[in-house]
Every structure is written in C-alpha cells, then in structure tokens.
Amino acid sequence: MSALAAYLAVQPEVIRVRIVRVRGSSPRDEGAEMFVSQSAVHGTIGGGQLEYMAIDEARALLIRGAPCGEMDVPLGPEIGQCCGGRVEIALVRMDDVMRAEAIKAEDAAQDARPHLYILGAGHVGRALADLAQHLPLRTVLVDGRAAELGLCDAEVETALTPLPEALVRDAPAGSAFVILTHDHALDFLLAAEALGCGDGAYVGMIGSATKRASFTSWTRARGGSAAGLICPIGAGQSGDKRPEMIAALVLGEVVAALGAKVAVPAR
Secondary structure (H helix, E strand, O other): OOHHHHHHOOOOOOOOEEEEEOOOOOOOOOOEEEEOOOOOOOEEEHHHHHHHHEEOOOOOOOOOOEEEEEEEEEEEEEHOOOOOOOEEEEEEEEEEEHHHHHHHHHHHHHHHEEEEEOOOOOHHHHHHHHHHHOOOEEEEEEOHHHHHHHHOOOEEEEEEEOOOOHHHHHHHOOOEEEEEEOHHHHOOOOOHHHHOOOOOOOEEOOOOOOOHHHHHHHHHOOOOOOEEOOOOOOOOOOOOOHHHHHHHHHHHHHHHHHHHOEEEOOO
C-alpha cells in the first residue's frame, strides 16, 4: 500500500489542493498537490505561508461542507513570501472516484521512478541506502551476505543473491549502478556487466585511480572498455572517507546523472 493509499484509508473527508496555474516564480509547478483532512496533511505545494493558507482554506471547506473552492494568491510581501509569482489553486472535496484515481496516479509515479542499484551492503552501501530512501528513486540494496543486508534499516528494497550480475543484466534502461562490494574481482565483473548493457544512466565503482587503471587493463584484455565508468566515485571527497560523506557525494553524482528523471512527482 502506498503512503497516499494508507493516508486516504483513515481519512473520511479529504480536500485535494492542487496548483492549477503558475505565473512567474513559485515554490512548486502546476500539478503539484497535497491532500488535507481536519487532522493530517499528505504531500506539499511548496510550504511557507502559501501552504498554510491553503490548508486553512481546505479545512474551512470541510467545516462548511462545501464541495470545492479556489484561491488566487500573489507570492509577495503581503503574505510574507518573496517568490514574486502568482498561483491559482483548486480545492476539491474527494469522492470515491477521485480517491481511486489519486492512488492509481501515485502508484504509476512510483513505478516510473528510476532504479538505483547499490551493489554491496557494507558501510558505504548502507549509508548510501539511508540517504537514497528519501529521494524519488526505486533503490535496491544488493548483496550475497544476509548478515550485511540485515544491518540495513533504510526503507529500500533489498536483494539477497549470489548472482548480482543477473540483476544488473535485467535492470531497466536508465538505471544507476553504484558498485562497492567487498571483493575487487566482483566489482570488476559487475562494472563490466553494467557498462556492457550500454543503457545505464550512471555506472560508478568505489576505488582509487589505481583501481580504475587495473579495471581498464582487465576489461581491455577481454575486449571491453572502461568508457563511461565513474571511478573513483564521489570526486569531491577532499580526503574525507567516512561512509556518510562518501555516500552524500556519490548520491549527488547519481542524481545529476539521472537528471530530470528524478524530478519529484507533482503529487
């Protein structure tokens, strides 16, 4: 069950708040929406005073029993914001059909999220999973060691397998691969597999310039190429090798490589 489905299941009366028109600058784009009941809110239209006003208006509609409403809000000093634009907002009381449509759209947005495969559940892999769980990615932490996977408490998918290369081979086009296993030979195998697919958005392998040179020689001897491989990963480390710091820098590289594919869905 998605987060929205769980929210709607326990909220008998909900107003959908959607930005329907934007002029100039605004915190969110057209189509951004949130769901407001008398006791809880799911989603965001950008925060700040605009969001507070929309929540208040939505709850006023619930109290009045009104089916819908609209707002036209200038994002200027009069409401304590400085975006300088203007937004129009539609507020609609949700019926069963709207609820079903919203859940279906949420599920579709989840399915469309790009895949991030973290190949290796050691310290850096778990740190990366911990950060990635907060982004609109379908993150899969992969390892052949159940004990290491068991140490991960991030809300991501896990895959216990002795053949991680099969997951790489079957990954959807546009996936990102971060390779940081406990075994250099396995790292090389997985990197070669990911590069050989030719459709990955990001292929990165933990290690040094020396490791990259070794991989380049290894893959050339097998008729392959290291072109497209990021190694070392997290180029801005500045000597800080703490797992959390490496993970933050690597995730920045991944998001940049994925580009618009990780844009937060409107809902």
